Amino acid sequence: MNHKRFINHTPHFKLKDLLSQYALYKVWVKPSAELSFLYGNHILKAGLGRISENTPQYQGVVVFSMSDIPLGFGRVARSTFECRNLEPEAIVCFHQEDIGQYLREEATLI
Template identity: 60%
Template sequence: MKRLSEERTKTLFEKLSKYIGPNVKALIERPDGLYCFREKKDRVYYVSEKILNLANTLNQDQLVCAGTCFGKFTKTNKFVLHITALTYIAPYAQCKIWLKPAAEQTFLYGNHIAKSGMGRISENTERYSGVVVYSMSDLPLGFGVAAKATAECKHAEPMATVCFHQSDIGEYIRSEAELI
């Protein structure tokens, strides 16, 4: 596993700051030790330095990965965040949307969020900012991009899209169904 280049590190941190703002530093300097991002075959992994030191003792050809996959770089050098990063990003999220129980299933099927399905939205959410989508019981369900600002959501029509779907925890089930 190799270090990310300066350009890729910048791209990764820009994507993460879209969702968690200045809390990116809190991901790296945690109370249980230092963490870092490493790359293998265009995938970015989030790993503690203790585990990384142990992984460096292995032959790199025999090592599949170490840590949690946060996402991957596309061929055009854009970073796509994977759902496996949700548990690490959710506690630091600045913009949140909570879904009504009736709308959870449609979001988990990969659909955008309509205003009628939105339970509430955090204050000061700007248009096109990254949001973490929660159930009303504060269970993180996935990522999205705000289609409307908080003020616009209050006056929007019930069927207007308020959040564009990016990724959700239902992907595990959908990807299994594709393999069968």
């Protein structure tokens, strides 16, 4: 199977077009936690900037930087209400996919 025809060789990531405009639930990460998320780590309470109101536990979310750039998506570990009283090292959002994933796996895709 020729994988090259499935690879988009442009440097633009289409998450913003496909998911972010239709997302009901969103999570914003602080600048200090962006790189950690882009390396495949979960988002901790200390790195949480904002979360959509009334987000239920285990709901899928689109993850944004504080400047509204879509970084990836995940699943929240706690509801919006529960996030308010968590300790800083508690996981708030489980990492599922991010824009850095393509770069980390680029060598195996080609």
